[in-house]
Amino acid sequence: MRNEYIPFISEITEVIKHTDIEYTFRMTYEGDVRPGQFFEVSLPKYGEAPISVSGIGDGTVDLTIRKVGHVTGEIFENYVGDKLFLRGPYGNGFDVDDYKGKEILVVAGGTGLSPVRGVVDYFATHQSEAKSLTLIAGFKSPNDILFFEDIARWKQHAQVILTVDCAEGDTDCHIGLVTQFIPDIKIENMDEAVAVVVGPPIMMRFSVMGLLDLGLKEENIWISQERKMCCGIGKCGHCKIGESYVCIDGPVYRYPEGKLLID
Amino acid sequence: MDINTKKLKKNAFRVTKQRGYTASRVRIPGGHLKAELLPQLQEIAETYGNGTLHITSRQGFEIPGIPYEKMQEVNEKLQPIIEATDINQPERDKGYSASGTRNITACVGARVCPYGCYDTTAFAQKIEKEIFPHDLHFKVALTGCPNDCAKVRMHDFGIMGMTEPQLDPSRCVDCGACVKYCRTKSVDALKTVNNKPVRDTEKCIGCGECVINCPTRAWTRSKEKYYRLVLMGRTGKRNPRLAEDFIKWVDEKSIIQIIKNTYPFVTEYIAKDAPGGKEHIGYIIDRTGFEEYKKWALKDVELSPKAEVNQRLYWKGPKYHTYG
Amino acid sequence: MGYTLSKEQFETLVNRLSEQYQVFAPVKFVGGNTFTDVDVIRYDQVKNPEEIVLDQKSDYSFKEVLLPLSETLFYYTEEQTKEADIPRGEAVVFLRSCEMHAVKVLDDIYLNNKFEDYYYKRLRDKIKFIVIACPESFDSCFCVDMGTNKPEGQDMIIEQQGDQFLVVNENPQWEAYFEGYAKVDQAPSYAKENKVKVHIPENLNPNIAKSSIWEEYDTRCIACGRCNFVCPTCTCFTMQDILYSDNGKAGERRRVQASCMVDGFTDVAGGGSYRKKFGERMRFKMMHKVYDFRKRFGYNMCVGCGRCDDVCPEYISFSANINKLEEGMKEVGEEHA
Numbered sequence: 014m015r016n017e018y019i020p021f022i023s024e025i026t027e028v029i030k031h032t033d034i035e036y037t038f039r040m041t042y043e044g045d046v047r048p049g050q051f052f053e054v055s056l057p058k059y060g061e062a063p064i065s066v067s068g069i070g071d072g073t074v075d076l077t078i079r080k081v082g083h084v085t086g087e088i089f090e091n092y093v094g095d096k097l098f099l100r101g102p103y104g105n106g107f108d109v110d111d112y113k114g115k116e117i118l119v120v121a122g123g124t125g126l127s128p129v130r131g132v133v134d135y136f137a138t139h140q141s142e143a144k145s146l147t148l149i150a151g152f153k154s155p156n157d158i159l160f161f162e163d164i165a166r167w168k169q170h171a172q173v174i175l176t177v178d179c180a181e182g183d184t185d186c187h188i189g190l191v192t193q194f195i196p197d198i199k200i201e202n203m204d205e206a207v208a209v210v211v212g213p214p215i216m217m218r219f220s221v222m223g224l225l226d227l228g229l230k231e232e233n234i235w236i237s238q239e240r241k242m243c244c245g246i247g248k249c250g251h252c253k254i255g256e257s258y259v260c261i262d263g264p265v266y267r268y269p270e271g272k273l274l275i276d
Numbered sequence: 277m278d279i280n281t282k283k284l285k286k287n288a289f290r291v292t293k294q295r296g297y298t299a300s301r302v303r304i305p306g307g308h309l310k311a312e313l314l315p316q317l318q319e320i321a322e323t324y325g326n327g328t329l330h331i332t333s334r335q336g337f338e339i340p341g342i343p344y345e346k347m348q349e350v351n352e353k354l355q356p357i358i359e360a361t362d363i364n365q366p367e368r369d370k371g372y373s374a375s376g377t378r379n380i381t382a383c384v385g386a387r388v389c390p391y392g393c394y395d396t397t398a399f400a401q402k403i404e405k406e407i408f409p410h411d412l413h414f415k416v417a418l419t420g421c422p423n424d425c426a427k428v429r430m431h432d433f434g435i436m437g438m439t440e441p442q443l444d445p446s447r448c449v450d451c452g453a454c455v456k457y458c459r460t461k462s463v464d465a466l467k468t469v470n471n472k473p474v475r476d477t478e479k480c481i482g483c484g485e486c487v488i489n490c491p492t493r494a495w496t497r498s499k500e501k502y503y504r505l506v507l508m509g510r511t512g513k514r515n516p517r518l519a520e521d522f523i524k525w526v527d528e529k530s531i532i533q534i535i536k537n538t539y540p541f542v543t544e545y546i547a548k549d550a551p552g553g554k555e556h557i558g559y560i561i562d563r564t565g566f567e568e569y570k571k572w573a574l575k576d577v578e579l580s581p582k583a584e585v586n587q588r589l590y591w592k593g594p595k596y597h598t599y600g
Numbered sequence: 601m602g603y604t605l606s607k608e609q610f611e612t613l614v615n616r617l618s619e620q621y622q623v624f625a626p627v628k629f630v631g632g633n634t635f636t637d638v639d640v641i642r643y644d645q646v647k648n649p650e651e652i653v654l655d656q657k658s659d660y661s662f663k664e665v666l667l668p669l670s671e672t673l674f675y676y677t678e679e680q681t682k683e684a685d686i687p688r689g690e691a692v693v694f695l696r697s698c699e700m701h702a703v704k705v706l707d708d709i710y711l712n713n714k715f716e717d718y719y720y721k722r723l724r725d726k727i728k729f730i731v732i733a734c735p736e737s738f739d740s741c742f743c744v745d746m747g748t749n750k751p752e753g754q755d756m757i758i759e760q761q762g763d764q765f766l767v768v769n770e771n772p773q774w775e776a777y778f779e780g781y782a783k784v785d786q787a788p789s790y791a792k793e794n795k796v797k798v799h800i801p802e803n804l805n806p807n808i809a810k811s812s813i814w815e816e817y818d819t820r821c822i823a824c825g826r827c828n829f830v831c832p833t834c835t836c837f838t839m840q841d842i843l844y845s846d847n848g849k850a851g852e853r854r855r856v857q858a859s860c861m862v863d864g865f866t867d868v869a870g871g872g873s874y875r876k877k878f879g880e881r882m883r884f885k886m887m888h889k890v891y892d893f894r895k896r897f898g899y900n901m902c903v904g905c906g907r908c909d910d911v912c913p914e915y916i917s918f919s920a921n922i923n924k925l926e927e928g929m930k931e932v933g934e935e936h937a
Contacts, residue, residue, distance in 0.1 A: 014635055014716055014718060014719070014720060015716075016683060016718040016719075017715055017717075017718065018671075018673045018674065018718060018719070018853075019674055019681050019683060020681065023756075049824065055841075060839055060841040060853070061839055062838065062869055065659055079870070080870065093668065096678075096679060098676075098681075104865055125868070132725060186818070202870075213870075214872070214873070232877050239868055239872075240866065240868060240874075241866050241867055241868050243837065243838050243839045243855075243858075244837075244839070244855075246710060246715035246717070246836070247709075247713040247715055248710060248713065248715070248717050248834030248835070249836055249837050249839075249855070249858070250721075250837070250858070250860065251836065251838070251858070251865060251866065253892070255887070255893040255895075256891075256893075256895040257894045258713070259716045261713070261715070264719075265755055270926070273806060273807075275806045275809045276866070276874040276880075276884070301934050309669070338722075386635070386637060387637035390634070390635050392635075392636055393636055394636060395636075395637075439636070445670070445672060446668070446669065446670050447669045447670070448670065448838065448856070449669055449670065449823055449829075449838070449857050449858065449859075451824075451840075451859065452862075452863070452864075453824060453825075453862075453864050456895035470842050470843060471840045471842060471854075471856075484636075487634060488634055488635070489824065490634075491824050491825045491826040491829050491859070492660075492669055492829050492857075493632060493633070493634075493642065493660070494639055494669075495634075496631070497631060497636060498627075499631060
C-alpha cells in the first residue's frame with residue numbers, strides 16, 4: 014500500500030514576492046490538482062505546514078506562503094532551483110463547474126485570497142463561462158495586498174472591490190471591512206447567484222450573514238476553513254470540526270453543511 | 277516541696293508558671309501516630325492534669341497542670357504510649373530518659389502528600405532509633421519536598437526529600453507540561469530541545485513537579501530516594517538564621533551517619549560554661565570553623581558519586597549578639 | 601467450548617506464544633506512577649507470564665501497542681527519505697472487552713477514514729488479541745451502557761477462575777497449543793452490570809455547545825490531557841521533526857500522540873486557535889466520543905472503560921459529564937440557531 018507520509022521532492026521554479034512577508038513559490042508538480050486544495054510543505058529542519066494551492070500551471074503549482082511561525086519562515090531562505098518536500102494535494106478544493114453560468118461573488122480576506130485565486134482567475138480568463146464576476150478582497154493595509162498584478166488584470170474583466178482595514182499612504186482602494194460592501198452588490202437572479210467566502214473566521218461569519226441578508230441562498234454559498242492539519246489524510250485529528258475532518262471533507266464546504274460544524 | 281528540677285527536665289517534665297504543678301511532654305517522632313493513643317493522652321490529662329492538651333510546635337503533646345507528686349504515676353501511664361511510638365527507653369515505667377535532643381519532626385510526607393518524595397515519618401523514626409535518648413541539644417526535622425512545609429531550614433539538621441526525575445523519551449509527546457510547571461512552580465530547570473525536555477542537572481532541585489505533571493509517565497521518579505541536607509539553621513535570641521545547603525542528592529544512610537558524627541564533635545567543643553549544658557550546634561561551629569566540623573561530620577561517611585557537597589558554608593541572619 | 605488450564609499450563613501457553621509472538625500485556629511498573637511509591641500498570645512486552653496483571657485494569661490502555669506514544673515515520677537527508685523499520689514483529693496483546701471494541705474504533709479512523717494509514721496498518725496486520733475476561737466490572741467502568749461489555753473479534757479469551765484458567769480459543773491456527781487438554785463446555789464471563797450508568801440523550805446535537813453545562817470545566821479542568829493519553833480510542837497525533845545535525849540536513853520525522861485538551865492542539869500558522877476555554881475542549885472531546893464519531897461511523901467512539909475518570913487529577917468524571925447532557929439539551933433545545 015501507499016505510504017502517504019513520505020513526501021516527494023519539488024523544485025522551486027519561480028518566486029513572486031507580494032509583500033515583505035508573503036511570497037508565492039511556483040513549484041514543479043505533475044498531477045491533478047484543484048484550487049482550494051492544499052499541500053503539506055516541509056523543510057527537514059522544521060516540519061510541515063499545510064499550504065493551499067493559489068495557482069495551477071502546466072507542470073507547476075503555486076503555493077503562497079506567509080512568513081509566520083518557524084515552519085514557513087525557513088522556506089523564505091530557499092530560492093529558485095532549491096527543493097522542498099511536498100505531500101498532497103489534499104482536501105476537496107473548489108469545483109469551478111459549481112459556478113459556471115452564474116453570477117459569481119467572491120469575498121476574500123487576507124491570505125484567504127490564495128485558495129480562491131484559482132477560481133477568480135479561471136472566470137476572469139474564461140469570461141463567457143460566468144454571467145458576472147465580483148471580487149471583494151480585503152487586506153489589513155495597502156502593504157499587505159496579495160496578487161497585486163493579478164488584481165489589476167482581473168479588473169479588466171470583473172468587478173473588483175479592493176479594501177483595506179486602515180489607510181496607510183496613497184491608495185486608490187477603499188477603506189473598511191469587506192462586509193460593508195456586500196449590501197451594494199447588484200445581483201440579478203438571487204436564486205442562482207453563487208458566492209465563495211474565504212478568510213478569518215469572524216470575517217467569514219459576517220460576510221455570510223451579509224450575503225444571506227442580500228438574498229443569496231444558503232446552498233449557493235461556499236466557505237473554506239483553515240485549521241491545523243498535521244497529516245492531511247484524516248488521521249491526526251487536529252482539523253476535526255464536529256463530525257467533519259477539514260483535511261478530507263473540506264476545506265471547502267457548502268454553507269448549509271459548514272454552518273453545522275462547531276469547533 | 278523538694279524537686280530536683282534538673283532531673284525533672286531530663287525526664288521531659290517542665291517547671292511551669294504555676295507553683296506545684298508541672299507539665300509532661302509527650303513526643304511523637306515523625307509527627308504521625310495511631311489515633312488509638314489519643315484516648316490515653318486524654319485519660320492522663322483528665323486524671324492528672326487540668327484536662328487540656330497543648331499540641332507543641334515540635335509535634336508533641338504537652339499535658340499541663342500535673343501536680344509534681346504525680347510524675348511517677350504519669351510516667352507509668354505514659355509507658356504504653358512510649359512503647360507504641362517505639363521510643364528508646366533504658367528503664368520501663370520511668371518515662372522519657374532525656375530531653376536534650378528534641379523530637380524529630382516531619383511534614384506528613386509521602387504517606388499522604390502528593391508532593392512528598394519519601395516517607396518522612398519512617399525516616400524520622402529511623403533517625404530516632406539511632407540518636408535517642410541524648411542530652412545534647414540537637415534539632416532535626418524532615419520535609420518531603422523542597423516546599424519545606426516542615427521548615428527544616430530552622431533546624432540544626434534539615435532533610436528535604438528529592439527525587440531524580442527519569443525521562444523515558446519514547447513516552448514523551450512534547451506536551452510541554454513539565455517545562456511549564458518547572459518554570460511556574462519550581463526553578464525553570466527544563467527546556468525543550470528537539471521536542472524533548474532537557475534537564476539542567478545543576479539547577480534541578482528534585483522537587484518532582486515534572487513527574488507529577490507528566491501525563492504519559494515519560495517522567496518517573498528515581499528508584500533511589502535522595503535528599504538535600506541543610507545545616508545549622510536556628511531560631512533564638514542571638515543570631516537566628518536559615519540553614520545552609522551542605523549536601524545535595526545525599527542518601528539516607530549518610531545523613532544518619534553525619535548526625536551521629538556530630539554528637540562527639542559537640543561533646544568535644546561545647547562551651548564548658550554552656551547554660552544547662554546546652555548550646556546550639558551552630559554556635560559551636562561558629563567557634564571551631566566549618567572546616568573542623570566537616571572533618572568530624574564526614575568521618576566514615578561514604579557518599580555516593582551523585583552527592584554534591586558544599587565545601588564551604590556561610591550563614592546569614594541578624595546578629596543581635598556575638599557569642600564569647 | 602473452552603479448555604480449563606492450570607496456572608502452570610496457562611504460563612506454558614504464554615511461553616509458547618512468546619516463541620512465535622512478542623507478547624504485550626498490562627504489567628506493573630513498581631513506583632512508576634506520579635506519586636512516590638505508587639505503581640502504574642501499563643503495557644510492556646512480557647518476559648515472564650507471571651508479570652501479566654490480570655486482576656486490575658491497566659492505567660494506560662493497550663493502544664500504545666498499535667499507536668506508540670512516539671513513532672518514527674522516516675529518516676531524511678536533504679533530498680532523500682528512508683522509511684523507518686517496523687518497530688516490532690508479530691505480536692499478541694492481552695486486553696479487555698472494552699479495548700477489543702476500541703480496536704474497531706482505531707481501525708475505522710486509521711484504515712477506513714478515506715485514507716489507509718501505512719504505519720498503523722503494518723502494525724495492525726501483525727497483531728493478535730487475547731481478551732482478559734471481566735467477570736466483574738471495575739468501579740469506574742460503564743461498558744454495559746456503551747455496549748462494549750461483550751468482546752468481539754478477538755483470537756482468544758482467558759478468564760482466571762481461582763487457580764485455574766478458562767481459555768476459549770477462537771483462532772484455528774492456535775488449536776495446536778491445546779492438544780491434550782480437556783475441553784469444557786463453558787462460556788467465559790463478561791461484566792453484566794456496572795456501578796456507573798450513563799445515558800446519552802437521543803436528541804443530542806451540536807447545539808449542546810451553547811449549554812452552560814461546560815462552564816464548570818473552564819475552571820475545574822487543567823488541560824493536562826491525561827484523559828486523552830489513557831483513552832483506548834483517542835488517536836490524535838502531532839508531527840515532529842528531529843534534527844541530527846546543527847545544519848538540519850539530516851533528521852527524522854516522528855508522530856507523537858496528541859491531546860485535544862492540551863494547549864496548541866488547534867493553533868494555526870497565523871496565530872489563531874480554537875477552543876481556548878477548557879470547557880469548550882471538554883465539549884469537543886465529549887461530542888467526538890458520543891456523537892460526532894457515531895454520525896460518521898455509526899456507533900459511539902467511547903467504549904466506557906473509565907480510564908479517563910481514574911486518571912483525572914482534578915476528579916472530573918467523563919461518565920458524570922455524559923449524564924449532564926440531557927439537562928444540557930433541555931436547556932438549549934434541539935433547533936439549530
